[in-house]
Amino acid sequence: MMELNNNISKPTKRCRNNWKVRFKQCNISAVIGIPVAAAIVCYVNCLEGDFLHDDLFAIKSNRDARGDSSLSQVFYNDFWGKAMTDKTSHKSYRPITVLTFRWNYYISDGNPYAFHVTNVFLHAVMTGLLVYTCMDIFLLQNRVCLMAGILFAVHPIHTEAVSGIVGRADILAGIFFLISFILHIKSLDIRWQKSSVLFPEVQSAGLLCGSLVSTGVAMLCKEQGITVLGMSALYDILVCSRPGLVRILEGRKLCDGCVSLTKRMGLLCSVGVCFLVFRVWMMNGQMPFFQYQDNPASFSPHLLTRCLTYSYLWMYNGLLLLFPSTLCYDWQVGSIPLVESIFDPRNLATISFFFMLALLIWHWWKHFDSQSSSDVLLTSLLLLVLPFLPASNILFRVGFVLAERVLYIPSTGYCILISLGVHHLLERFPTRKTHIFTTSALLILVLVGKTWNQNYTWISRESLFRSGVKILPHNAKVHYNYANYLKDKGSLAAATDHYQVAVNLYPDNPSAHNNLGTLLSNKSQAEYHFRQALALCEDHKGAHVNLGSLLFNRGERELGVSLLQRALEIDPSYKEAFVALAGMMVETQNWNEADRLFQSAMSNNPMSAQVYHNYGTFLHRRGEETRALEFYQRALEVDPGHIISIVDTARCLKNQGRLVQAEHKLKQALKMEKDDATLDMLGVVYFEMGRSREAIILYEDVLKDRPNNTNLLFHYSQVLAKNLEFEKSEAALLQAVRLSxxxxxxxxxxxxxxxxxxxxxxxxxxxxxxxxxxxxxxxxxxxxxxxxxxxxxxxxxxxxxxxxxxxxxxxxxxGNSPNVHLNLGALNHILGNYTEAKHHYLLVLSMDPNHTIAKDNLQKLEHLLSQERSHL
Missing domain, CATH: 1.25.40.10 (Tetratricopeptide repeat domain)
Incomplete structure (x- = not known):
């Protein structure tokens, strides 16, 4: 609606107000939208990542996450798929997170891309919630909210939580943490924000109940979520009810209105106790079992060492938020040495950290009696400290030295604190705004670059484990993990080296000894490491299997079998023990027992492609090729990417003359991995199909990169000989003879x-x-x-x-065959040994009465003998 005044158009007051509202709404949308967009863009390059590290156990090997168990079972098992009552359970109860994995698995058929997309989306949601909390709950200026949101969106400390799929537990816990906190504050009388009431009262019981429900959901996403009760309670007391609290402190007596606050605190405490009781009940009253290498400080018998190390670790977590230059997927023994003396220079860093923390608390306390920005300072400190408490070792022992993912929720407080600091700088030095903005922008760009680069670390097992060795070379666990990858890849010499480094850095790791033993060609050394593994952990089932197999092959068969039986006593579903023991039964020609063991292995591990494949190999060895093919295909139903089953399926198809199908399977396997044996078999298939020229081209192409592969040289020479290219065939074989x-x-x-x-x-x-x-x-x-x-x-x-x-x-x-006797008969026939020749011809005809050549030769021989008799 417009007015005309002296032919000049002017907006009315109502129109001007509408314009301001629209501008404000647009501004608010930008403040939320920009950080959310940054959260998405910053993690786009992690979407192609594979299942890595803990993902393999929490998702790929977890029947609950794959949807292979009943839905109700999710609520009885831990995060890794073990029953919560199992003594070996990790006791991490996160059914809501597991349900999201199950949903992802269902819609994507186990494709990791969908899991990564979900993680990035949830991180964006968390970022938006943080900005909303800053704007609508903490009432911060837009530029503070914007910077806090962007800083949170791009901070590199979050790469483990976002790029690592199992980090979703922290993201979900963070989302419901903020929802619970927002609902708690929204349930109160909003007049407290204007200091018009001493103690706000609950205006919406529904919102308060929603807050408590969200707390429960946060805890079922990850245990850390329960700390929101402490956050809500302290914010309610120290910020929302500050006027009343100041009045009580000044008058040294209770004042009217504090009853509502007391009821709320009683409710929060009661709910918190109920949640904790439920959690202990789910754990069957047992604490999780951790080893020394998981958290060395907590195993130290010296109180001073524990206190100094814990304090240093708290400082180190804060340092990672401030300078996230050194990030690693695993911080175990050797990563951060224990602080065992008060004269350790690292204590200076710890003292400095706590001194700065004390200054911040003092600054808040100094302005406690007046509403000011100190409320935001307190809020930042609460967000920084409270969610970190479960990981601090103060309440109970945790299973890690340091874990970047646990800083996901605490980093919200850090981001607000830094943003508030930048805001104060802008207000105090208005003439330096350009410099401050430029420095802030450069800081964010540096963080974006670090996050973008760190995402690539989480793309594959190789990049993840290689980065660990590079960043923390004194960490035995990262060498052990990298050695496992190299072993799976087939780089056995390099794997042996890294296992040896892991053993040298931490000699008490039984698995490192066991795995090193499997790679050593010197059987005495291998036996030493297997026995060392059992000395360190008498229930190490892998060491039982490996030592048992070694002794069995050495001739100590009864002892070898007993060790494998012991492995099955430790874990009745241990597929490696079943398979190895079945192999021993095959060696001793005890086919029925071997078959029984394989059947038990399949019964106990119905989702193991390896077990089905090994049973197929067993059947193939017995000559039951059709049944072998059936079990290879069953292995592929469980795991379509099980390459060895694809290749062996192709081998069976080739042996049955189904060459076109064999070719298709081999090409499928080669898309996953360029393996010499698979390429070799494809060449053989081409040869048997009569496509000799394609086979020759394939072998020549492969041999350029692998000139010393004797199998390839051997089959290449066969194809060449079939094509009458004898010179090239002989040259290939001469190379093979030199090699073997x-x-x-x-x-x-x-x-x-x-x-x-x-x-x-x-x-x-x-x-x-x-x-x-x-x-x-x-x-x-x-x-x-x-x-x-x-x-x-x-x-x-x-x-x-x-x-x-x-x-x-x-x-x-x-060699008692018609062909041998025919040759002997003919040769003796030529040499004139007619009686011997006749003997062999008759043997041929006794085996094959219709053998034409033997009949003809015998007839000629009889004619010669009759001629000899006539001359006599």
Whole structure:
């Protein structure tokens, strides 16, 4: 609506007010929207990350998170899928978080991308809630709210919580922490904000109940969430009810209106006690079990060491918020050495930290009796300290030295505190606004860069574990984790080195000893490390299996079997023990017992692709290839990415002549991992399909990068020989012979290629070497085949007596076949040994009465014998 005055248009007062309202609304939207957008943009590069570290146990291996257990079971198990009553349970009860994992798994079929998207979205929600809290509850200026929100959105300390999927527990707890706090304050009479009442009263019981429900949800997301009760109570007393509290302190007596505050505090305390009782009941009255390496300070027998170290760790957490330059996914033993003396120079940093904290508290107390910005200072300190208490070791022992994720909620107080400091600088030095704004912007850009870079650390196992070794080289756990990755990757020498470093840094880690033992070629050293692992942890089931397998293979079979049986007593569902014990039964030809063990393993581990695959391998060894294929496919139903099952499925399909399907499976496996054996098998499939040229191209391409792979060289030479490219085939085999001079298979193939070129003398040289190797290993089947080929070469060279000798050697080794007797018959026939020749022809016909060649040769022989008799 407009008015005209002297032909000049002017807005009315109502219009001007509407414009101001719209501008204010737009301003508020920007104050919330910019930090939320920053929270999303800053973590875009983490979306392609995989399941890493704790994600593998909390999600990939957790039936509750995968949706393989009943929905009700989620509320009886811990965060890792173990029953809360189990003595080995971690006692971390977070069913709401697990339910969100279950939902993610359901909608994405286990794709980590959806999990990461959810984490980033929740971080953005948390950022928006923080800004809203600053604006609507703490009544801070817009620029303070904006900076606090942006600082929280981009702070690198949050990468573990946001980029690491299991960090969702902290984000969800933070969201419901703020919701609970907001609802508690909103439930009160708003007149307290104008100091018109001494003690505000509850105006909305519904909002107060909502606050308590949100507290319960926060606690069921992560235990840290319960601290919001303390936050709400202290804020209610020290800020909302400050006028009444000041009146009480001045008059030294209670005043009217404090009853409502007392009731609220009684309610919060009662609810808090109920929550704690419930939590202890869920834990079955047991505290979680931690080891020395998890939190060395808490195991120190000296009170001074515990106090000094804990104090230093609190300071170090504050330092990480202030200077997040050194970030690591795991801070265990060796990361931060114990502070064992009052003369340790690190105590100066601790004293400085507590001195600054004392100054802030003194500043608040100095202005306690008047409403001022000191309220925000108190709020910041409460947010910084209270949510950190469960991780401080004050209330109970925790299972870590330091964990960046636990600073997710406390960092809200830090961000508000820093933003408030910048605001005061702007007010005190108005002429330096440009410099202050520029410095603040540069600070935020540096934090963005650090967060963006840190996100890449959480993309893969390799990047995560490699960063740990680089950042904390004295941390035994990061070397152990990196060694596990290298072992899985196949870099066994590097893995051995890092396991050795882990053992040197922390000799009391049984798993490091056990895993190191599995990689050592020296069996005596391996046995030492397995026994050391059992000395450190007598119930270490992996060490029982490994030591048992070593002793079994060494000939101490009864002792080996007993160790594996002990592993199953420790953990009746331990699949590795089942599989290893079944393998021992196979070695002793106890097929029925092996089958029973595999059946038990599958029954106890119905979602283990490894168990199904191993049973398939067992069936394949027994010659039941069709059933083997069935169990390989069952393994793939459980884990479609189980590469070894894909490859073995392809092998079965190839053996059954289903070459097109085999090719499809091998290409599927190669998309996941470029493995030499898989590439080799694909080349063989091409060869058997008659696509020799494709096979040759594949082998030549692979051999450029892997020129010393004997299997590839061997099959490459076979394809070349089939294509009559004898020169290239021989060159490939010569390289293979240099690499594996005692390989019977390679020596035999060389003799065949030379034989195809009528170079029988050279061929016999390789066969003689192969026979020497086979005699040394007492491989009767190989010897029989070699003597047969030896006889063929001598026969082609017309060395008939030598050929007869070779065929007779084959006959002694079990080569009682029509072909051997036919050769012996023909050779004796040529040499004039007619009686011997007739004997062998008759043996051929006894085995195969319709053998045409034997009949013809026998007829010719009878004709010769009749001629001899007629001459006589």
């Amino acid at each position: 001079p005692n390989s019977i298979e390679i020596l035999t193939q060389m003799s065949k290629i030379l034989g195809q070129q009528a170079r029988h003398k050279e061929a016999l040289t390789y066969l003689d070497h192969a026979i020497t190797v086979a005699l040394r290993t007492n491989d009767k089947q190989a010897l029989m085949d070699l003597f047969l080929q030896h006889g063929d070469h001598n026969k082609d060279m017309q060395q008939y007596s030598a050929a007869i000798k070779s065929f007779n050697e084959a006959l002694k080794l079990g």
